[in-house]
Amino acid sequence: MTDFAATKALFHLPEGMIYLDGNSLGPLPKTTAARVAQCVTDEWGEKLITGWNKAGWMAQPTALGDRVGRLIGAEPGHVVLGDTLSIKVYQALAAAVDLMPDRRVILTDSGNFPSDIYMAEGLIKSLDRGFELRVVAPEDVAANLTDEVAVLMLTQVDYRTGRLHDMAALTAAAHGVGAVIVWDLAHTAGALPVDVAGCQADFAVGCTYKYLNAGPGAPAFIYVAPRHVAGCQPALSGWLGHEAPFAFDLDYRPGPAIERMRVGTPPVLQMAALDAAMVIWDQVNMQALRAASIALSERFIKGVEATCPMLTLASPRDPAQRGSQVSFHFENGYAAMQACIARDVVGDFRAPDIMRFGITPLFIDAADIDRAVAVIAEVMDGRLWDTPAYMQKAAVT
Amino acid sequence: MTDFAATKALFHLPEGMIYLDGNSLGPLPKTTAARVAQCVTDEWGEKLITGWNKAGWMAQPTALGDRVGRLIGAEPGHVVLGDTLSIKVYQALAAAVDLMPDRRVILTDSGNFPSDIYMAEGLIKSLDRGFELRVVAPEDVAANLTDEVAVLMLTQVDYRTGRLHDMAALTAAAHGVGAVIVWDLAHTAGALPVDVAGCQADFAVGCTYKYLNAGPGAPAFIYVAPRHVAGCQPALSGWLGHEAPFAFDLDYRPGPAIERMRVGTPPVLQMAALDAAMVIWDQVNMQALRAASIALSERFIKGVEATCPMLTLASPRDPAQRGSQVSFHFENGYAAMQACIARDVVGDFRAPDIMRFGITPLFIDAADIDRAVAVIAEVMDGRLWDTPAYMQKAAVT
CATH class of the missing domain: 3.40.640.10 (Type I PLP-dependent aspartate aminotransferase-like (Major domain))
Incomplete structure (x- = not known):
């Protein structure tokens, strides 16, 4: 199977959520x-x-x-x-x-x-x-x-x-x-x-x-x-x-x-x-999946780098040296990730300063990537992460 | 909780089955x-x-x-x-x-x-x-x-x-x-x-x-x-x-x-x-459970020994030296257990000659014990185990 619009329909995703954490816990297949x-x-x-x-x-x-x-x-x-x-x-x-x-x-x-x-x-x-x-x-x-x-x-x-x-x-x-x-x-x-x-x-x-x-x-x-x-x-x-x-x-x-x-x-x-x-x-062609993963990852990196100067790419720039996730350094990464999650763009944080986003073509498409980039840009540009609630919470997962 | 008629209602048991194998895999609670x-x-x-x-x-x-x-x-x-x-x-x-x-x-x-x-x-x-x-x-x-x-x-x-x-x-x-x-x-x-x-x-x-x-x-x-x-x-x-x-x-x-x-x-x-x-x-009183287990086990042993001379008690006769199961020796125990299972009395067999019956008061009552005894007696008395299908099968669980 190389039609990832079709596979996306096979997953349950909470209404409105862009789930970029399938590399931590994958979402629920509908069956x-x-x-x-x-x-x-x-x-x-x-x-x-x-x-x-x-x-x-x-x-x-x-x-x-x-x-x-x-x-x-x-x-x-x-x-x-x-x-x-x-x-x-x-x-x-x-x-x-x-x-x-x-x-x-x-x-x-x-x-x-x-x-x-x-x-x-x-x-x-x-x-x-x-x-x-x-x-x-x-x-x-x-x-x-x-x-x-x-x-x-x-x-x-x-x-x-x-x-x-x-x-x-x-x-x-x-x-x-x-x-x-x-x-x-x-x-x-x-x-x-x-x-x-x-x-x-x-x-x-x-x-x-x-x-x-x-x-x-x-x-x-x-x-x-x-x-x-x-x-x-x-x-x-x-x-x-x-x-x-x-x-x-x-x-x-x-x-x-x-x-x-x-x-x-x-x-x-x-x-x-x-x-x-x-x-x-059983139906997934892994070569096609990899091609889709790289295309989405490149689109994500390009989008974030164009809009979020405070974020520094932590992942290898060469897609051949990268798995299926994209990470950025940001000193207030935990707070920023909380702000993104509150806006339904879900990635996760890894100490000390990594904002991590899983790129999973089975259920994430280019439109999701674009919307995620827009939300991350909004969070960064507006310093929406800089609230006591986000800054004080301890990272537990 | 000491009312085991009430707990019995909390389990799903296949229609007509007396399940004396809860010591191997317990049955499904309804919730x-x-x-x-x-x-x-x-x-x-x-x-x-x-x-x-x-x-x-x-x-x-x-x-x-x-x-x-x-x-x-x-x-x-x-x-x-x-x-x-x-x-x-x-x-x-x-x-x-x-x-x-x-x-x-x-x-x-x-x-x-x-x-x-x-x-x-x-x-x-x-x-x-x-x-x-x-x-x-x-x-x-x-x-x-x-x-x-x-x-x-x-x-x-x-x-x-x-x-x-x-x-x-x-x-x-x-x-x-x-x-x-x-x-x-x-x-x-x-x-x-x-x-x-x-x-x-x-x-x-x-x-x-x-x-x-x-x-x-x-x-x-x-x-x-x-x-x-x-x-x-x-x-x-x-x-x-x-x-x-x-x-x-x-x-x-x-x-x-x-x-x-x-x-x-x-x-x-x-x-x-x-x-x-x-x-x-969380609601079960373990002392009451033990008392019920012993009462049912004694009833089972008495019933089987009164009706099945070919079966020899393999478990300790003193209930204080016995867990919550009753086992009998029988040289064709595997075949006999298959015959019982075919008649909806489910225990299991352990090599070389053990017929094993779990006594689980949460979902087995005295009427179940009596019916199990009657079926076992029928199997033993009528040599219903002595068929090629039961005798040739290998024990796998």
Whole structure:
């Protein structure tokens, strides 16, 4: 599907709102409520325990894995859904360091999402084997790839600036020093086309509540390259990752392939919401989406820069180096974003001074961009952000 | 609330079905569909990203924690919801072994749920510090408590037989040898009253999709005793367990108390379903529930034993040593259970020969028990299980 006027009609958006925060929590597809209601009333209510087989609950994590996998260029059968992104980061990283018994450095960058770094800290502490988490600036990653590095762990798109790492180049560079790579695709999946198989990424993880529109608390995903999966001994070895969960053996034997990255009971209601969202995504051409995202982003940057001299572009100017968001620096960014939100242009703020706007062609069009620019210009030009209420509120999301 | 005729009216049960499997997946409360629909349509659809504050999504895991905590005797502020039970087992066990740096034995019993044992195996492998998982028979636990034991990890109610461990006695015995204890309350929470605070349990975990009726994939819970929580360094150190998640610091600092056992984004739709179920549970008197459970269980055992000589009681005969389920041995138990299910009496089967029936007074009454007994007797007496279809099917749930 390349007709994004058609996809826009598939989403519920509050009347009058321009929602430029689909990179934080995607909006509600119109069919989701009915799909979730069906899951609750017909599947759970009527099928009860038999839903695990008769409603396909048990197979959902891998069935949905293939559908999400298409968006990131994964081979079928190598993505599974479940848990949260932080848990999936932990699983990928634990498996990755296990592949590299003689090295002790986990390299990442300061643009990584903090939870990824926290999970790495926790893993390192548990392992207690002298691992070092080395955090460098995003632009210094390649230069810090040495033969000490066991794992390069990166989030492809910086959650503040939208700066985009070159997946193929950095994967090749990591492999060049004998390291393995873990990609966090939180701001990539559904934002731009990538090809984890083509660039031979080792592990990838991501979430589905942002661009994929699967709702608050939607499950995360994990990809393991086919060449690694048989050798991965899961650190979080739960029963649904067992070769035969219902044999109830007392010894863990990992499942045949990506199934071993399952842990516990999947969140069936959240999976139903993801299913509804994927009905839309199944039809989306990612190249067309990327073209639309760039066109809208360029239009937005041009508009804001023409009207808001107080705002400084924080995102890369080159669209090839940018994900699907546009960010600006402004010292009173929190207050300014509150003023925009009060006028139904919804983006969000990231400390210390980032005003962040998600560009999501499935439901945002050129007219929305133009109206957003006009509202932002009005807020900035009129100093409408400069009120006690906006200035004093603490940022909480 | 002690009027279980009134609670029965609060559940949707398929017409004509006697559902004795609420210990595997509880049935649907009648208000859940509307509560989940409200979450999807009003909270997500209308509030979008502001739902984290305006709809209370961020506070749900601890707010629901207090409500679940009441059922297990936890102090307010010491239970949090999230993730799956396997993940919560891992967190509790990792924190527990951390408290005992000089000991290397994790003691458990062969009646523990296999996933708990698998998660322990995974943790031991990650730690790689010479930990030993010692698995003994349930009746031999106390005798194996020595000063080598760092952690005693037990599921209170055996998922096959319903055998109930004495929480107060085993907790005291563990403490007597200087060990800490992790209780899995999967088949306890909502099944019988326990008092984790009163018996000074160190850690407890459990799920909410069984007796608590929160639906397939509902979140798990974890309790950490007040005396331990400040010293726990979470192994799964995710951003929502951080002291200040939205400061986006690059260093992990654990949250003030039980919040540190949060990991990633909570499953908001599943939390809404749990909220609806807890509206019922908030009113339940656990002592009255236990009395009703024992009365129904005794009636069921008496009825089956009077009519089904081929079935042998697998559960303890003394109700004080039994959870809220009744199990029987029968060599063709899988086929017999299929025959019962075909006649709308739904229990489940656990290998090698266990027919398991959950006794859940919230929605099962004496008339249901009598009808179930009559159907089971008809199946057994008429050898209705002895058909190729029932005999050949493999057990999958």
